[in-house]
Amino acid sequence: MFNIISYLLFLCISSYITIDVGRRCYNAGKYYLNYLIHDANLCLTINRILLGCYYLINLGYIAINLASWDKVNSMEQLLSVTAIRIGYITLILCFLHFMNIFTLYFLRKKLTIK
Template sequence: MFNIISYIIFLAVSSYITVDVGRRCYHAGIYYLDYLIHDPELCLTINRILLGCYYLINLGYIAVSLTTWTPINSAEQLLAVTAVRTGNILLILCVLHYINLFTLYFLRKKIILK
């Protein structure tokens, strides 16, 4: 019973965070891409590809992480396991965001130098 409650809490929180962060990065990212690339059509295309990849990676990780949970036997374990799993999602979001930023920044430097 505790596993089902934990799954529901985890899916609700992590899905909300994934969709909200994706939406915010999509809307704010267009300005960053326009600053880096200076081509509105290319910026929109790259932004859509980044959003799609972002959703696939995060929702895939959420689905895979559900299969590796150990049985939960108490309310304390429920909170601990759910918090750790949600924290992992947040860390992955941060890492992916900064990888994207640095990659685009270094690609821009490489394009400018040519």
């Protein structure tokens, strides 16, 4: 019973975080990409590709997490396991977001130097 509750709690929270962060990064990313690239159509295309990849990576990681879930026997374990799994997803989101920002920034610098 605790496993089902932890699965549902994890799926609800991680789905909300993934969708909310993706939407916010997509909306803010329009302006950042436009500043870097100066081509509205290309910026929109890159932003959509980044959003699609972002969702695929996160959904894959969520599925892997559910597949490798340990048996939960108490309420304390439920909260602990769920919090740790959500923390990992949050850290991965932060890492991917900053990796994208730095990659685009350095690509822009490289393109303007030539």
